[in-house]
Amino acid sequence: MSKPFYITTPLYYVNDEPHIGHAYTTVLADVLARYHRLFGDDVHFLTGTDEHGQKVDASARKLGRTPQEHCDITTQAFIDVWTKLGIDYSDFIRTTQPRHKKVVTEILQQIYDQGDIYQKEYEGWYSVFEEQFFTEKDLVDGKDPIGHRPVELIKETNYFFKMSKYQDWLLKHYETNPDAIVPSFRRNEVLGFLREPLNDLCISRPKSRLSWGIEIPWDSDYVTYVWFDALLNYYSATVSPPEGMSVNWPAQYHLIGKDILTTHAVYWPTMLKAAGLEPPERILAHGWWMSKDATKMSKSTGNVIKPLDMADKYGTDPFRYYVMRDMVVGQDANFSEEHVVKRLNSDLANDLGNLLNRITKLLTQHFDGIIPEVVWDEEDPLIELSRATTHKVKQLIEDIQIHAAIEETLQFVRAINRDITEAAPWTTVKTDKEQAGRDLARAAESLRIAAILLNPIMPKMIPEVLTRLGLDGFHSRTWDDVDWSDILAGKKAVHGDPLFPRHRKPGDQEEKNKPKSEPKKKNKAEKAKPEADDSQISFEQFKQVDLRTAVVLEAEPIEDTDKLMKLKIDLGSEQRQLVAGIKQHYTVEEIIGKTIIVVANLQPAKIRGVKSQGMLLAVHDGDELRLLTPSAPVSPGKRVS
Ligand code: ME8
Numbered sequence: 001m002s003k004p005f006y007i008t009t010p011l012y013y014v015n016d017e018p019h020i021g022h023a024y025t026t027v028l029a030d031v032l033a034r035y036h037r038l039f040g041d042d043v044h045f046l047t048g049t050d051e052h053g054q055k056v057d058a059s060a061r062k063l064g065r066t067p068q069e070h071c072d073i074t075t076q077a078f079i080d081v082w083t084k085l086g087i088d089y090s091d092f093i094r095t096t097q098p099r100h101k102k103v104v105t106e107i108l109q110q111i112y113d114q115g116d117i118y119q120k121e122y123e124g125w126y127s128v129f130e131e132q133f134f135t136e137k138d139l140v141d142g143k144d145p146i147g148h149r150p151v152e153l154i155k156e157t158n159y160f161f162k163m164s165k166y167q168d169w170l171l172k173h174y175e176t177n178p179d180a181i182v183p184s185f186r187r188n189e190v191l192g193f194l195r196e197p198l199n200d201l202c203i204s205r206p207k208s209r210l211s212w213g214i215e216i217p218w219d220s221d222y223v224t225y226v227w228f229d230a231l232l233n234y235y236s237a238t239v240s241p242p243e244g245m246s247v248n249w250p251a252q253y254h255l256i257g258k259d260i261l262t263t264h265a266v267y268w269p270t271m272l273k274a275a276g277l278e279p280p281e282r283i284l285a286h287g288w289w290m291s292k293d294a295t296k297m298s299k300s301t302g303n304v305i306k307p308l309d310m311a312d313k314y315g316t317d318p319f320r321y322y323v324m325r326d327m328v329v330g331q332d333a334n335f336s337e338e339h340v341v342k343r344l345n346s347d348l349a350n351d352l353g354n355l356l357n358r359i360t361k362l363l364t365q366h367f368d369g370i371i372p373e374v375v376w377d378e379e380d381p382l383i384e385l386s387r388a389t390t391h392k393v394k395q396l397i398e399d400i401q402i403h404a405a406i407e408e409t410l411q412f413v414r415a416i417n418r419d420i421t422e423a424a425p426w427t428t429v430k431t432d433k434e435q436a437g438r439d440l441a442r443a444a445e446s447l448r449i450a451a452i453l454l455n456p457i458m459p460k461m462i463p464e465v466l467t468r469l470g471l472d473g474f475h476s477r478t479w480d481d482v483d484w485s486d487i488l489a490g491k492k493a494v495h496g497d498p499l500f501p502r503h504r505k506p507g508d509q510e511e512k513n514k515p516k517s518e519p520k521k522k523n524k525a526e527k528a529k530p531e532a533d534d535s536q537i538s539f540e541q542f543k544q545v546d547l548r549t550a551v552v553l554e555a556e557p558i559e560d561t562d563k564l565m566k567l568k569i570d571l572g573s574e575q576r577q578l579v580a581g582i583k584q585h586y587t588v589e590e591i592i593g594k595t596i597i598v599v600a601n602l603q604p605a606k607i608r609g610v611k612s613q614g615m616l617l618a619v620h621d622g623d624e625l626r627l628l629t630p631s632a633p634v635s636p637g638k639r640v641s
Helices: 020-038 055-060 067-084 100-115 163-176 184-195 225-232 231-241 258-274 307-314 316-326 338-366 379-396 402-423 426-431 433-454 462-468 508-512 524-528 529-535 539-544
Strands: 004-013 044-050 091-094 117-126 130-132 150-160 204-206 219-224 252-257 283-286 547-557 565-570 575-579 595-599 605-607 609-612 618-621 623-626
Touching: 004 020, 004 231, 020 044, 020 067, 020 252, 020 283, 020 316, 020 402, 044 067, 044 231, 044 623, 055 067, 055 283, 067 091, 067 307, 067 547, 067 605, 091 100, 091 231, 100 117, 100 225, 100 231, 100 258, 150 204, 150 219, 150 258, 163 258, 184 258, 219 225, 225 231, 225 258, 252 258, 258 283, 307 316, 307 338, 316 338, 316 402, 338 426, 338 433, 338 462, 379 402, 379 433, 379 595, 402 433, 402 547, 426 433, 433 462, 575 609
Parallel strands: 004 044, 004 252, 044 091, 252 283
Antiparallel strands: 117 130, 117 150, 204 219, 547 565, 547 595, 565 575, 605 609, 618 623
């Protein structure tokens, strides 16, 4: 029987438009859901919106809408963004739905009847933003301890849930289940909190102050506190899932940001315990996306990035790739458009896109696109590496190390690129076509496996990669499909425009249009030197130039330039990137594999925004340009003297 994998995101407040923080948690849940579907688990993925409470009420009033009208409009905005970002949720729950309100009412009544809810007069500091009461000692500099926002002193009679009654049980639960909260430093935070006296939880609001909520079943003067209402969604969604679906409580994963750890790790399990239900198996609290100035992105700070702006500019799958690759789950990360461009250019354009292009181009050029049938050599390093990669990726996904799982897959992609470079089928095809075909088939099969491993991250573009390898998109549904196979034999590969184009660094356009600076005039002292001193150098000076042999591993024309090509070279002890003006004289295939001579100790420079660590030697002869190469094979990194 397949393993249940019920995963949830927080229910987002509908006072706010969806932003990158919401998008991150939801993409993370979608990615995990897709991997677990691939593993064959029984996945149920729940997201939705949190629609009651003071914040939503206030936003609606400001816009001249009724709260329900406002909820309908904003919820649609969330649904639209999720559709655009390829979020394949099983269920979208809204706390204003009757199926949810019914469960909240029943559970409240049950807990009240068993004596776990009482009424008392209370005075506390209330933060509308966090929708929470704080005690005097919770406050930091007179502000709420979470978002440092203003609080007001409120005195009113309310209903309270006996949360403190379940404190010892909860402490023991976390002590005996080390994986119940991840990462472990978050679990320690909660343990620390639980070792202090725990207050009871105020679970009502008088209607005289706020009427937008679920009525307390035994007292029509009150509505339910928004957190007591919203948290129950994770359970109420299991009581009445969408038609044709079934899902059992408890959830395997609640994904949340670190901002809502206490509500999920303390309030929620005590509420469940009182209701006679199991706690969730695991709560994962991730970090925050911060803006470059290291402040949390949120609507109130005005520095939010709307996910769709970035997704529109760079594509939804590349956006998903960036947020999954550049955040270590659990830690904070800085969002910057520059980082986005860097990541997409290096991983997607240079590594993945380049590999696909090389394979499909050579197959169509020399084999009419037909992928040759090959008898595999079980000792083939690519087969071994593919198995090691799939094994590690599965482990890393189970440990929610998404960035590491992606990196593992990209290492595999880079190894396939290196393998092609070394095998040089563009050369061997002239003398040994069978060998060239075999090398291309090995590369294509390796790429097929890497693509399936990346499908959960880029579910729109990877099917196109597979289609270009002659397959019917993402046909694979099971983990068996990531094993090495013969499925590509005889299939027809298709070459097309680059799927993963390079992007300009933000601001590069302006750089290009700037007038070139005047050539520097020589100063008087320089002018006074005799001509001969300018043109002659001493042997000591010559020795300072570090000339070395290097092998070209990868080459790629730099878009929007006439002459420039970017090269990855092997200098023996290290790999480097060079920019060289050879585009009109050498094709990518001609240059790859060549041993060249480079100036290895030149200061790194940026040429058209691309880093260049060195310079290659070449000769101009009229219109021709020829690279200097050794007359016989030489290893990379040898000093030229
Ligand atoms: O708290 N970085 O809703 P909310 C990363 N309705 N993630 C972020 C983020 C950022 N800068 N900003 C927000 C609520 N998030 C309640 C939840 S659940 C029963 C009720 C994500 O709209 C992160 O997942 O304020 C965070 O926990 C959540 O959005 C808060 O969403």
